[in-house]
Structure formats: C-alpha cells, structure tokens
Amino acid sequence: MAMISLTRIATPIGNFFAFTLDTFVAVFRRPFQWREFIQQTWFVASVSLGPAILLGIPFVALVTFQFNLILSELGAIDLSGSGSGLATITQIGPVATTFIIAGASSTAICADIGARRIREELDAMMVLGIDPIQRLVVPRMLATALCAFLLNGVMILIGLTGGFFFAVFLQEASPGQYVDSMKLLVGFADLVHGELRAVAFGVVGALVGCYRGMTCAGGPRGVGNAVNETVVYTFLALFPLNILLTQVPYSLGIVGGNH
Amino acid sequence: MAGGFRRGLVHVFGVPLRLLDDLGRQASFYGQALAWTPKAVKDYKTEQVRLIAEVGMSTGALAVIGGSSIITLFITLFAGVTGGVQTFDALKNLQLEALGGFASAIITPRLLTPIVAGAALAATVGSGFTAQLGAMRVAEEIDALEVMAVRSLPYLVTTRLVAGMITIIPIFAMAMVGGWIGWKVTQVNFFGLSEGTFNHYMNTFMQWQDVMFAFAQAVGIAIVIILIHTYYGYTASGGPAGVGQAVGRAVRTSLIAVMTIELCIAMALYANSDAFRISG
Numbered sequence: 001m002a003m004i005s006l007t008r009i010a011t012p013i014g015n016f017f018a019f020t021l022d023t024f025v026a027v028f029r030r031p032f033q034w035r036e037f038i039q040q041t042w043f044v045a046s047v048s049l050g051p052a053i054l055l056g057i058p059f060v061a062l063v064t065f066q067f068n069l070i071l072s073e074l075g076a077i078d079l080s081g082s083g084s085g086l087a088t089i090t091q092i093g094p095v096a097t098t099f100i101i102a103g104a105s106s107t108a109i110c111a112d113i114g115a116r117r118i119r120e121e122l123d124a125m126m127v128l129g130i131d132p133i134q135r136l137v138v139p140r141m142l143a144t145a146l147c148a149f150l151l152n153g154v155m156i157l158i159g160l161t162g163g164f165f166f167a168v169f170l171q172e173a174s175p176g177q178y179v180d181s182m183k184l185l186v187g188f189a190d191l192v193h194g195e196l197r198a199v200a201f202g203v204v205g206a207l208v209g210c211y212r213g214m215t216c217a218g219g220p221r222g223v224g225n226a227v228n229e230t231v232v233y234t235f236l237a238l239f240p241l242n243i244l245l246t247q248v249p250y251s252l253g254i255v256g257g258n259h
Numbered sequence: 260m261a262g263g264f265r266r267g268l269v270h271v272f273g274v275p276l277r278l279l280d281d282l283g284r285q286a287s288f289y290g291q292a293l294a295w296t297p298k299a300v301k302d303y304k305t306e307q308v309r310l311i312a313e314v315g316m317s318t319g320a321l322a323v324i325g326g327s328s329i330i331t332l333f334i335t336l337f338a339g340v341t342g343g344v345q346t347f348d349a350l351k352n353l354q355l356e357a358l359g360g361f362a363s364a365i366i367t368p369r370l371l372t373p374i375v376a377g378a379a380l381a382a383t384v385g386s387g388f389t390a391q392l393g394a395m396r397v398a399e400e401i402d403a404l405e406v407m408a409v410r411s412l413p414y415l416v417t418t419r420l421v422a423g424m425i426t427i428i429p430i431f432a433m434a435m436v437g438g439w440i441g442w443k444v445t446q447v448n449f450f451g452l453s454e455g456t457f458n459h460y461m462n463t464f465m466q467w468q469d470v471m472f473a474f475a476q477a478v479g480i481a482i483v484i485i486l487i488h489t490y491y492g493y494t495a496s497g498g499p500a501g502v503g504q505a506v507g508r509a510v511r512t513s514l515i516a517v518m519t520i521e522l523c524i525a526m527a528l529y530a531n532s533d534a535f536r537i538s539g
Contacts, residue, residue, distance in 0.1 A: 047511070051514065055514055066369050070365060099378055099514055103514045114503050119500075224499075227503045228387050232382050232383050235334055
C-alpha cells in the first residue's frame, strides 16, 4: 500500500524532471520559435500585469502598515523607508511575483495547453513531425521568465511608491527621510539577487504549467483538476526554491553583510 | 458606415456596463449563497460532513500528497524559513540578531500566516471547488439537480461555504505553527542563535491578540475565497477548456481579493490598537 502511494508520488516527479531536461535540450535546437515567443510574452504579460498591479498594492500596503506600526511605537517612523526598501526588494517583490506566476501565468498556460491536449492538437503536431516541446513549451518558458523579470520590477516599483504614499500620507513619516533611509539596508546586489530569483520562478512556473497541461486527463474534470494542481505544485515548488536561492548567495557572501 | 460606427460606440461604452453587469450578478450570487445558510445547515447534514472532510483532506492527486491542510502547513513552514533567513541577515547588519524571536512573534501572526496561508488556501481549496463545480456545470449535472427539484445553490455552494468556514480555523492554526517552527529552527538550529534568547524575545512580544486577529482574517479569507471560486465554477461555460479558464480566472480574482480583504481587516483591527507596547 505504502509502496503504491510512493510510486504515485515519485512517478510524476520523475516524469517532470525528464520533461524539464527535454525542454532545456530543446532550447538550443534551431529554428527558434520567435513568433510564438513574442505572442506568448504578450499573452503572459496581458494575463499577469493587471493582477500584478491589483495584488501588489494591498500586499505592499499590508506589510508597510504593519512595519510602520512597530516603527512608530519605537518613535522611528522616519526609518520606514529602510524597512520598505528591504522588504520590497528582498522578499515582497519575488514572493508577490511567485503569487502572480503561480496564480495567473502558469494557470493560463496550463488551461491553454490542456485545451490543446484534449482537442488532440498535440497528437496532431507529433503526427506531423513537430515536437510540441520545442514548438510550444520552450517559447512559453522563456516568455514567462522574461515576464517574471519585468513583473518583479513592477512589483518593486509598486512596493516603493505604495510604501511611500502609505508611510508619508497615512502614517506621518517625513518624505525626505523615507527616500533617504531607503538605501540603508539594501543595495544593488540585492536587486540583482531578487531579479534572478524572479527569473528562476518564471521558468519553474511555466514548466509546471506546461507539464500538467500536457499530461491532463480528458473530460471536463481533467482540465479543471490540471489547472488546480498547477497552482498548488507551483506554490509547493517555489517556496522551497525561494529559500534555496535566498540562502545560498548569503552563505557565499555575494549579497548582504556589506552595508 | 453609420451602422459600424454605432456598433463600435456600443462596444466601447458597453465594456464598463458589462463589467457592472457582471459585478451585479456576482453580488446577487453571493447574497443568495449567504442567505441560504440556515437551510444548508439544517437540510444537507450528510453532504456538509462529507465536504468538511474534503476541504481538509482534498481529493484526487492532491490527497496523495497530504491534502490542503498538509500543503498549507508545508508552504508556511518554508515561508517561515525564508523569513528566518531574511530577517536574521537584516538584523545582523544592525548587530541586532538577538531580536530574531521578536521578529518571529510579530511577523508570523500579522503578515506571514495570513498572506501565505491565504494564498495557499485559494490555490488548494478554492480552485479545487472551481474545478468541481465547473465540471458539474459543463456536464449538466447542476441542471440535473435543478430538474430533480434540488436547489443547486444551497446544496452545492452554501454547504461548501459553511464547510470552509469550519475547516479554516484548524488549517490556519497548523499554518501558523508551521511558520513559527520554520522560523525558530532556522535561527536557532541553523544560525546558532541562542534558544533562550529567541524564546525570551518571542514570549515577551507574542500577544494572544495578534493571534485572535489573524483568525478573524482567516474567516474573512475563507468566505471570500469560497464565494469567488464557487461563483466562477458555478457559471463556467465552454466545455472542458472553459473549466480550465474558469479556474485560472478564479485564482487571479481571489488572490487579489484575499490581499484586499486582509488589508481592510488589518487596518480595521490594528490601526488604533495600543496593545503593542515597547516604549511603555
């Protein structure tokens, strides 16, 4: 019994890694699908940007609000810029990007690929000798990575400006102090660190979405369950990945500790 | 020419109106779903119990990896580790790493658990409901219920709402413990912070009020997630592909709604609270 459930967990994971390997090999195969890449970048951006802005504002306001409560209790509200800068660039940007990648981008990718799968378009492609991984998965993966990079930038922008408005207009911090203290705890290395993590999240999110879409079962329940599992698996993959990618550069001394 | 112009005009001005239309339909759906609560609790007890088990344990492939409660615990545990890593580094820059327990006591109930567990629940419980109800709608099972004179709204939607509100409290409690454990293990066992120091600052600044407020947020989150997700599932159309799109749309909407509702509840509860005292 335990054996059966172990295989039920292990088999999809193994298949996913095989799929990932296939995709990375296919990245270097020519011709590269530029048209699909540009269309998919547009598609991912169009499903993600609206939710990113709408999710980013309350997310940032929530964190800034709580942080400022502590600071104003200490009489150090003028330091709110440093907290805002640290929280936004190191964690809120990448984590909010995770939410958007899992909730918006990879679900849309999975619904799209899943619909193609149950309409047997993927089988038709393979019959015609076209590799769906090279044709569909590679452009989607790169497009999502690009969008994640840009979305993280949008998130940081929303974070810093939202934090500014929240701190200055609602919680009475001084605007000059806010801007001045922003650079106290974070630097350029942290920004690059955050952006690189966002790119990794985009790659993983797109791969999970494509994999689950390509393996979805038929019938109305099939695609729905596939999209549901895509969100869950993306969250499950991205949080541990976030720790790994946060901690390793700190341990190596690439970021942090130099301020 | 004039006809085309008029059609264009109708299209342009139609967009906000259609949006308003959709909002109105959602509002009436939510109102009805809430209004049916007494009937759903009284008449559909068996279904209710089945759904409570299902919310906690999930079905299908997700049940194999532990169901929504274990998935949420796992995610907040890792979020706690991330918080531990990040705050330890930031506090070390200020030579204040002893305050790790203080950061954990404040951040875990106030930010980490509501945000992360809210998103995890939207992903597991919520989108599972959209997939189920969407499949039922597309396979005309909901119409079949109506034909058999079973009111589908209380039977399918309100029962799920009640089940979610009951189940969220233990799931949320597990998630919060997961966040604390992740945080403490990271700072004490990995980074070598003294356990006594961690516990001292954690116990000093931990307030039961914060935990209670987090549960108030949890109930708000549960209501919002389940209403949004059941709405998109209940009104799904366009065959199997349409169900997939409905799940995606529901997740996008509910993540935004969860953050907004949390901000509103947090501002309402914390804004004038003076329970947080450092300076006396």
